[in-house]
Amino acid sequence: MKVTINDVARHAGVSIKTVSRVMNNEPSVRKDTVDKVQAAMAALQYQPNAAARNLASSRSFSIGYIYDNPNAYYVIDMQRGLLDACRKHGYELIIHPTNAKSPDIVQEVLDLVQQSRLAGLVLTPPFSEMPHIAAALEQIGVPFVRIISGSTPSPKLSNCVLIDDFTAAFKITNHLLELGHSDIAFLCGDEEHSSSGERLAGYQAALAKRGIAANPKFIVPGSYSFESGVQGAKKLLELSKKPTAIFACNDEIAAGALFSARLMHIAIPQQLAIAGFENSPFSRQTWPPLTTAHQPNVTIAQQAAELLFRHTKPNASKNLSDKQPVFIPELVVRESTAVSS
C-alpha cells in the first residue's frame, strides 16, 4: 500500500541515500544509477511523501497564485497553466483570491507565504504592478515571478514574463485604420493597470504613424468592466462629432460599448466598429462577435511557473534563466469590425 523510499532503494539495489540523491537531482550520480532508481520508482509507483520532504528539508513544494481579477476566464486559464507546470515539477499550487485594494494587502501576502510556507509566488496584475509587494517579497527572500505588460526585456525585469500590449494594441488600431477609419476612440481600463497605459500608447503610436492627430475627447478614462464600457461609449456617442470606431481596452469594456450602441440604435459594424482585447470567451458570444487580441494565457502561466521553478529549485540549471519571455497577443478579426457593406 504505502511505498517508502526504503522500498525503492531495496528494489533498485541501492542505498536510501542514493534514491534521495536522485529525487533531488543532486550531481554525481551515474546515469545508469539514475535510470535504475527511476525504474524502481515507476515500478513501485512510488509517491514521495511531500510532508516528510518538507519537514526534513524545510523547503516547500508549493507555490502561490494570488488573484483579484473580475475576469474568471483569465484566472481559470492562469490556474491551468500554473498547474500544468506544477504537476510536471511535483509542486502544488495554492490559490488565494483576495482584494488587491485592501489596505493591508502586503501583510496578507506575507502571511500567506508564511502560513502556507510557499516556495514562491506568481503575480499577475494588479499584484504584479504593486512595487510594495515586490519589495516585501524581496525582503523576506521569497522568489516570485511577475506577469506584466511590457515590450522590452531588461535586467530589472529579470523575473518577469512580459506581455507586449503595446504592439498588440498597435496592430488592432492599425486594423481599424486599414478599414478606413480615422475617427477612432479609445476606452481605457483601470489607470493602475499598466496594461491600460500600454494599450493606449500602442493606439496612439498607430495613429501617429499615420499622421493622425489624436482627438483628446476620443480617449475616455475608465475601468476594466462592462459598466465602464457602457458609460464610456455613451459619452462618445453623444459627442457632436462621433467616432466611427471604438477600441476598448478589453472585451468586457467592448461588450459594454456594444450594449450602449445598441441602446442608441447604432448599428454595429455598419455605423460603428468596435474592437476589444483579451479574446475572452464572451468576445465570441456577443452580437456581433468582437474583433480582439488573443493572449495565450495558459502558455504564459506555464512559462511564468517554469521561470519561478528555476529560482526555487536549488540544483536546477540556471544558465538559461536569462531568457525572458515576451508574448505578443495576436489580432483576431471578427464581425464587430467588418467592413461596412
Added chain:
Amino acid sequence: MKVTINDVARHAGVSIKTVSRVMNNEPSVRKDTVDKVQAAMAALQYQPNAAARNLASSRSFSIGYIYDNPNAYYVIDMQRGLLDACRKHGYELIIHPTNAKSPDIVQEVLDLVQQSRLAGLVLTPPFSEMPHIAAALEQIGVPFVRIISGSTPSPKLSNCVLIDDFTAAFKITNHLLELGHSDIAFLCGDEEHSSSGERLAGYQAALAKRGIAANPKFIVPGSYSFESGVQGAKKLLELSKKPTAIFACNDEIAAGALFSARLMHIAIPQQLAIAGFENSPFSRQTWPPLTTAHQPNVTIAQQAAELLFRHTKPNASKNLSDKQPVFIPELVVRESTAVSS
C-alpha cells in the same frame, strides 16, 4: 522568526503534548489550560507546521476540488466558497482541472487523492453524478461531498448538497406563463447532467399545472454551450409555429438563443422572450439582459466544505450532520422577458 510548538509550550508553562492537545481540540484538557495555551499561541503568532502535523499524524489537511466546467464563473465561485471554509478550518484546497470524459477518469481521481494525500473531496457536476467515481472513493474510504441537482433530502444522499433546480425551473416557467406566454420552448443542457433533466421536469410541471400540453417540438436537446443555444433557437425559430418564449437551461444557451434570434431579426423581448439559468455575470451583459435564476454558489460551496469537514475531522461534533442543505435558486427578472410594450 520560526515559532514552534516548543516555544508555545514554554510560554504557556505546559508540555508540548498539551499544546498539541489544544490544537487538535482533544477532550480532557482543563478549560483554563486551554485558555493559557491559546493565549500563548496568539502572543507568539504561532503557525503550526502543516508538514509536520501531516507526517506525524498521517492525516492530511487538504481537500480536493475537481472541475471540468466550461463556466469559469461557476468554478471561481466554488473555489471562493471552498477556500473560505478551508481557511476557517486550517485546511488547504487542491484544485484539479481535468477532463471528465477521459476514459480513465476514475484512476485519475484516485491518483490525485493518493498523490496529494487528500483528506476529502468536493464533487460538482459532472463528477458528482458519476456513480463509478463515488463508488471508487467509497471503496478507498475517502470522504467526499457531492453538489447535485435534487429537491428531496434522503439518507442515500447524506453527503450531498442539493440544488433544487426543479423548483427554480418551475418558477421561471411560471414567470413566463404569467407574462401571458403559452408557447414556451425549452432548450436542454447536456443529458448527462441531471440538472438539465430537473430543469426540464420543472418546466413541464409548470406547464402541466396550467393544463398546457407540452409541444414535443418545443423541447430541444442540446448541451450547456453558447453554440448549442444558437443551433437550438435556430431550429425553434424556423418552425412554422414558433414559440413566443424560450427557456434555456443556462445563461450561455440563452445567450446563444439571443444571438440566433438577432440573426433572424427577431426582437427581444417583443417578439420572443428568453430566460436563462445560473445568473452568470454575462447574463447581465447581454442585450437585453437575461431573466435567469440565481444560485448562491459561494455559499453552496462553503456548506459543502463544512459538510466534508464533519467527516474528515475526528473530534468534530457529528451530531448535526443529518442536516442536509437544499438550495433553491431564485428568480431574477430582467429585460429579456419584459412585457412587450
Added chain:
DNA sequence: TAATAAATGACTAGCGCTGTCATCATTATA
C-alpha cells in the same frame, strides 16, 4: 599500475509534530 577523481553506502541526527503509555492530581465512593 599507481594515482586521482567520481560514485555510492553506512551511519547519524534531526525537521515539528502526534500517539502511546505512564504518571500525577483530583474527585467520587464506601
Added chain:
DNA sequence: TATAATGATGACAGCGCTAGTCATTTATTA
C-alpha cells in the same frame, strides 16, 4: 480516611525523509 476511579498532564519514540560526515568501492587518467 482509605481506595478506587477518573481526569489531566508529561516523557518519549517515531512519522518518512534530508543532509552531513566518512569510509568504501568503482571508474578514469597519466
